[in-house]
Amino acid sequence: MDDVLPLSRIIDHFEDRVTVDETVSDMPCVVVGPDDLVALCTFLRDDDLLQFNFMADICGVDFYPDSPRFQLVYHLYSIPFGWRIRIKCLLADPPLAPTITDIWTTANWHEREAYDMYGIVFEGHPDLRRIYMWEEFEGWPMRKDFPLRGYKDAYNPFGDEKKDQGDAS
Amino acid sequence: MTEVTVVHEETMASGLTRDVLLNLGPQHPSTHGVLRLLLQLDGEIVERVEPHIGLLHRGTEKLAENFTYTQIFPLTDRLDYLCPPSNNLGYALAVEALLGIEAPKRAQYIRVMMAELSRISGHLLITGALPMDVGAMTTLLYTMREREMVMDLMEMISGVRMHTSFCRVGGVREDLPPGCLERVLEFCDIFSHRIADYEQLLEHNRIFLARVENIATITGDDAIALGLSGPNLRASGVDWDIRRDAPYEIYDQLEFDVIVRQDGDCYDRWKCRVDEMRQSVRMIRQCARQMPAGRFLVDDPKIAFPVDKGLLAHSMESHIHHFELAAYGFKVPAGEVYVAIEAPKGELGYYIISDGSEKPFRFKVRAPSFVNLQALTERTTNMKYLADVIAMLGSLDPVMAEVDK
Structure with missing residues (x-):
């Protein structure tokens, strides 16, 4: 698109x-x-000169062992203007974030995925359950301290031995 | 299952009748893979749909964090297994953006041609499978016949029918074989007539129309809020196609129309794809005619194997580069990138965070089928009966391998 995204508009509004x-x-x-986060997302969606109406993706990131450990990355797209924007939100450990399901219904499954893979809890989410892994599964598979082959149990003889101090639950 | 007990207690207290909890799948022909749907039914009326996914979860993202950048290509093949060239293309573009390189023109044309061929292959499945789900078996047999022609072309180009892994960072694996473009053009000539055959079979078929017309209507605003993309979104009247609005590769050199329909029902989602196949044929023809000569892989020994394999026999330097590349892979500068392409199912996005090593620090796939499938849980207009859920599911065209990643 020809025009550039007026970033200053966002900065002016949120200082x-x-x-x-x-x-x-x-x-x-x-x-x-x-x-x-919620205020920013609502502003981006509803502002007439921005109109970021399409929520493309939510991505969890684990920076273990750095601190703050977790990050949520949101990718938005403005269908009327053809702009993209990325929102980053750093989270401490244990990670707690507000839900944006009230702004975009599509966020529902994305947030469930981030919860399932990283254990990021979204406050106010209507149905925060595991989405890929089964209900009884213990641990957060995408975290950097979760072994690639999982932990050893009756079904997974090739997994790593579980350490006592590990925060796999 | 725990849910069964809960619902029974709730509904038994409320009156003489009670809701039935029906388990559809995970092994059922109409679920197009391993999808388990939990349906709460009041007679034949659907009160609630609850998809249970993850039965095909392979941990693509976790695996990718432990693979080198070239090793990830086969993983992307297995996302939407109907259209691997398209998945490869998106991933290659993301890594190329991080490296700051661009594939040679010929490679771009080959990639786009293959991506459009695979779009036809993907759309052919739904063109036949949705009618089959609602009781019109015949079309699927014809569409599979034509899909086999696409498979043959894929085999001719890459040596493999399905999981082609033909893209490489900075180009494609090999050059096109001799006589390939003639075969592609021949396919275009045959196929453009066959599309009319499918339409003739179905467009005036009263039984098919009764099952899909005005069923599971999604308005444009709802579709955007649901994050639908690709043909599912364009069927609801939203005019957005990444190939036109943010052209990647050589799409800005091609002439094509973006198919937009207004009703947003199951029929429109089906018809949108049928019409898109015509546009794909147009694009493939243009690609085959404009195909420039030249390199098909970047000339950078740190990233790509030498095109001239004879070099390895007498150049020590090539030999060292080849060994390093094969054994350790190449390093990608630290940074992050999100690249979205118009895959057959919708916006396919790759978000890669690189820490400067040979392996991505974070590899996220924005899988269009995953997002599209979520629309099933929403109470859309005219999705009342059990039979409508099947039509809706078929028209959303999810590929479970992509949903489950």
Whole structure:
């Protein structure tokens, strides 16, 4: 598209609660705290000059052993203008984030996936259950400290031995 | 299952009748793979649909974090296994964006041609499978016949029918075999007539129309909120196609129309795909005619194997590069990128975070089928009866391997 995304509009509105991540080059990227995430998403969707109406993806990231350990990455798209934007939200351990299912219904399964894979709890989510793994499964498979082959049990003789202090539950 | 008990207690107290909890799948022809649906039924009326997915979960993302960048190609093949070239293309573009390189023009044309061929292959399945789900068996036999022609072309180009893994970072694996483009054009000539045959079989078929017309209607706003993309979204009147709005590779060189329909019912979702196949044929013809000569892989020994295999016999330097590349892979500069392409099922996005090593730090796939399938849980207009759920599921065209990743 010809026009550039007016990032300053977002910064003016949220002032110091939102910062721009300059290290990213493929699309504009803003960093926000969990407290302002819902406000930012609502603003991006409803503002007439932005209209980010399409929520493409939610991605959990684990920076173990760094701190803050977790990050949520949201990718939004504005169908009327053809812009993309990335929102990053850093989370402490244990990770707790607000849900955005009230803004986009599609967030429901994306958040369930992030919960299933990283154990990120979304406050206010209507149906926060595991989505890929079975209900009885213990641990968060995509975390960096979860072994590639899983933990050894009756069904998985090739898995790693579980350490006592491991936070697999 | 625990859910069964809960619902029974709730509903038994409420009156003389009680809801039935029906378990559809995971092994059922109409679920197109291993999808388990839990349906709460009041007689034949569906009160609630609850998909249980994950039966085919292979941990693609976790595996990818432990693979080198080239080793990931076969993993992407197995997402939407009807259209592997398209999945390869999206992934290759993402890594190329991180590396800051671009594939040679010829490679781009080959990739786009294969992606469009695979779009036909993917759309052919739903063109035949949705009618089969609602009782019109015949079309599937014809569409499978034509799909076999696409498979033959894939085999001719890459040596494999399904999991082609033909893309490489910076190009494609091999050049096209001699006589390939003639065969592709021949296929286009035959196939463009066959599309009309399917339509003739179905468009005036009263039984088919009664099962899909005005069934499970999704409005444009709902479709956007649900995150639908691709033909599912365009069937609801939203004019958005990544190939036109953010052209990647050589799509800006091709002439094609974006198919948009207004009703958003099962019929429109089906028809949208049938019409898209015509556009794909147009694009394949243009690709075959415009196909430039030249390299099919970048000339960078750190990233790609040498095209001239004879070099390995007498150049020590090539030999070292070849060994390093095969044994350790190549390093990708630290950074992150999200690349979305218009896959046959919708927006296929790859989000890669690189920490500068040979393996991605985080590899996320935005799988269109996963998002599209979620629409089944919403109370859409005119999705009242059990039979409508089957039509809706068929028209959303999920591939379970992609849903479960």
